[in-house]
Amino acid sequence: MLLLEEEPRSVLPRSLKGSCFFQSEELSSVLTQKPPHTPVMLKEVLHYLDVQPGQVVLDMTFGGGGHTKEILNMVHEVTVLALDRDPTAISLAQQLAKEHSGRVKPLLGRFSELEALLADMNIKPGSIDAVLLDAGCSSMQMDEAQRGFSLSKDGPLDMRMDGERYPDMPCAADVVDTLDQQALASILTAYGEERHARKIASAIVKARRVNPITQTQQLASVVAGSFPAAVLYARKDRLQRPAHVATKTFQALRIFVNDELNELHAGLRAARSLLRPGGRLCVITFHSLEDRLVKRFLQGDDLSNLDQYHFSPRKQGAGKGKLLDEKRDGGSVDWLPLRRKVITPEKDDVKDNPRGRSAKLRAALRR
Known part of the structure; x- marks a missing residue:
């Protein structure tokens, strides 16, 4: 059989x-x-x-x-x-x-x-x-900083897999700078399975009041700033290597942007x-x-x-x-x-x- x-x-x-x-x-x-x-x-x-x-x-x-x-x-x-x-x-x-x-x-x-x-x-x-x-x-996509998928390489907060095919398609920067706190938290929860979604969404909304969030490492810093320094790399991946606290946030935004x-x-x-x-x-x-x-x-x-x-x-x-x-x-x-x-x-x-x-x-x- x-x-x-x-x-x-x-x-x-x-x-x-x-x-x-x-x-x-x-x-x-x-x-x-x-x-x-x-x-x-x-x-x-x-x-x-x-x-x-x-x-x-x-x-x-x-x-x-x-x-x-x-x-x-x-x-x-x-x-x-x-x-x-x-x-x-x-x-x-x-x-x-x-x-x-x-x-x-x-x-x-x-x-x-x-x-x-x-x-x-x-x-x-x-x-x-x-x-x-x-x-x-x-x-x-991950290795090209200009694509905006990786939080370890600074580049435009883009994340669109289609590139320029759909110029009117919102990118990740549009999401973090446009949606309200509740909507952001829902995205992080649904697509990133992020337990601290409300805390991160609140930090994003506060940060964007000062300056628009347009760069990958800018967003990573905002997310990291919402946690105590001791837990910045407290999460572990499957190889038990430190994982940045913004990893799930980036995943959630990428999934949402690309449907x-x-x-x-x-x-x-x-x-x-x-x-x-x-x-x-x-x-x-x-x-x-x-x-x-x-x-x-x-x-x-x-x-x-x-x-x-x-x-x-x-x-x-x-x-x-x-x-x-x-x-x-x-x-x-x-x-x-x-x-x-x-x-x-x-x-x-x-x-x-x-x-x-x-x-x-x-x-x-x-x-």
């Missing part, structure tokens, strides 16, 4: 132009250098996708192209549809397409735009053999529609909100209204009757798990690529 083991940011004015400017010319250097990207759980992804010659694979988050490059190197005559919402990533995909004529087809867009993009290419539902979805930020949970759900629905029966899905997530969403989607949970859906861990015995499509083998009428338990990186992989320490992989077969 195979079984082995709507949008919340609408509270911002639509006319808001945004106080962040994505410097595409400063990112041009990324295209002339080797992408600083180490694919997460590469051997596990290759194992569970089990790509065969002649198949069509959809990489829904191309990023630096690490997973796609290895698939191309390992499997002959495979075609990879390379999707990403980041124009910089698509530029890399276009370069790769030149190196592998006809084997890579770059697609610029979000998960929610995918089915329309593929329809324009005459790719029909039920025709894809394997799908990889690697959620979260890419290393390129990541709704987009992830749209991507999962698209994968369900596009995969053929017997097709394989691998999803890599990096925090509990994403992983719980993926887990419940694969179980057949109804996630039709994410704005009202709380991704807190389900208590024992709770939610009976909600998973109407759940089957005894641990999947739903749509999915058969390729492994019951979530897959995490091996210790050696974490040492080689610390950024992947929180990654979780779920793999399933389309029924």
Whole structure:
């Protein structure tokens, strides 16, 4: 047997132009250098996708192209549809397409735009053999200070994964300088699971009365200033390394700005529609909100209204009757798990690529 083991940011004015400017010319250097990207759980992804010659694979988050490059190197005559919402990533995909004529087809867009993009290419539902979805930020986005994703590198408080594609799309600086204290606290609680959300939101509102918060390290300092110095690095990551108290604040803002949970759900629905029966899905997530969403989607949970859906861990015995499509083998009428338990990186992989320490992989077969 195979079984082995709507949008919340609408509270911002639509006319808001945004106080962040994505410097595409400063990112041009990324295209002339080797992408600083180490694919997460590469051997596990290759194992569970089990790509065969002649198949069509959809990489829904191309990023630096690490997973796609290895698939191309390992499997002959495979075609990879390379999707990403980041124009910089698509530029890399276009370069790769030149190196592998006809084997890579770059697609610029979000998960929610995918089915329309593929329809324009005459790719029909039920025709894809394997799908990889690697959620979260890419290393390129984190390492480029001008993108505003990293609190360790000073740059504009931007965080828009789409870059300049949507000039009217609010960036993180717009969020922290526009929303009221209660709304800010709600964002930090919902998307960062931040226990001190009210305290941090209050500090942000007080600080912006003096000066607009437009830089990443400016925001990090504001958040840090709301805590005693002794607890600045009291939090620990999974390697027991000190983690800055603003880490969850940055996560929450990034998720909110990019509408990541709704987009992830749209991507999962698209994968369900596009995969053929017997097709394989691998999803890599990096925090509990994403992983719980993926887990419940694969179980057949109804996630039709994410704005009202709380991704807190389900208590024992709770939610009976909600998973109407759940089957005894641990999947739903749509999915058969390729492994019951979530897959995490091996210790050696974490040492080689610390950024992947929180990654979780779920793999399933389309029924």
